[in-house]
Amino acid sequence: MKRKAIRQATVAVCVIACLGSGAYGAPARASASGSIALRAALEMIGVPYSWGGGGVHGPGYGIGRGARTRGFDCSGLAEYAYARAGILIGSTTTEQWRTGVRVPEELLEPGDLVFFDSDRKRPGPEHVGLALDGERMVHAPYTGALVRIDPLDRPDLLGVVRQDLGRGDAQG
Numbered sequence: 001m002k003r004k005a006i007r008q009a010t011v012a013v014c015v016i017a018c019l020g021s022g023a024y025g026a027p028a029r030a031s032a033s034g035s036i037a038l039r040a041a042l043e044m045i046g047v048p049y050s051w052g053g054g055g056v057h058g059p060g061y062g063i064g065r066g067a068r069t070r071g072f073d074c075s076g077l078a079e080y081a082y083a084r085a086g087i088l089i090g091s092t093t094t095e096q097w098r099t100g101v102r103v104p105e106e107l108l109e110p111g112d113l114v115f116f117d118s119d120r121k122r123p124g125p126e127h128v129g130l131a132l133d134g135e136r137m138v139h140a141p142y143t144g145a146l147v148r149i150d151p152l153d154r155p156d157l158l159g160v161v162r163q164d165l166g167r168g169d170a171q172g
Contacts (some may be wrong), residue, residue: 033164034111036085041130041138044080044147047071049140055091056083065143072140072147078113078128087163089113093125100163108134108160117158125158 030038044059050069053062054076061070072080075093082089089099097115108114108131115125129139129152137152 030110031164033082033085033087034109034162036111037081037087037163038111038130038132038138040084041077041081041147042132044072044077044140045138045149047140047147049073049143049145049147050076051143052076054140055079056088074128074140077138077140077147078130081130082163085163089163093128096128097125097159097161100161103160103162105157105160109162111163113161113163114152115158115161116154116156118156127156131160 047059048069048071049066050059050062050071051064051066051073053066053069054060054072056079058080059071060076061067062073062076066073075091075096078096079089079091089096093115096113100113103112110131110133112131114129114131114137116127116129117124118126127139127141129137129150131137131152132149135152136149138147138149140147141150
């Protein structure tokens with residue numbers, strides 16, 4: 001019960017600070033679906049990482065290394081968050097990378113999906129998170145970790161995908 005209260009307080013602070021006034025004084029421009037997806041992901045802070053775990057219905061038991069852990073892997077968290085917003089994006093980072101519209105990093109908005117290519121020998125992204133603002137993301141990082149907020153600035157950033165077309169500067 002205590003863990004749930006801490007998670008709810010964290011979500012409330014993040015929503016007010018990050019979606020309310022925007023990051024670092026800049027106006028936050030997240031669409032309704034981006035806001036819903038981001039809030040859903042923030043509500044999962046503290047849930048364990050589970051390789052292959054989670055999906056549209058929330059945390060779940062994974063496969064292989066995640067078979068005994070109920071939680072999310074990175075793409076499972078993203079899939080769940082966007083399903084809460086009524087958008088189906090697929091269950092793998094590769095499927096999710098192919099959905100929506102790619103936007104330049106400088107046009108990133110809260111709720112956009114951010115993709116990382118941590119294995120240059122394999123084509124495509126291996127990791128995904130949801131942008132909180134221009135400097136942070138919420139994601140399920142790796143086995144043994146919990147869903148959390150981390151810096152967005154990583155050398156393996158591959159790109160940004162926006163799930164709904166009616167947002168911000170990407171349309172024009």
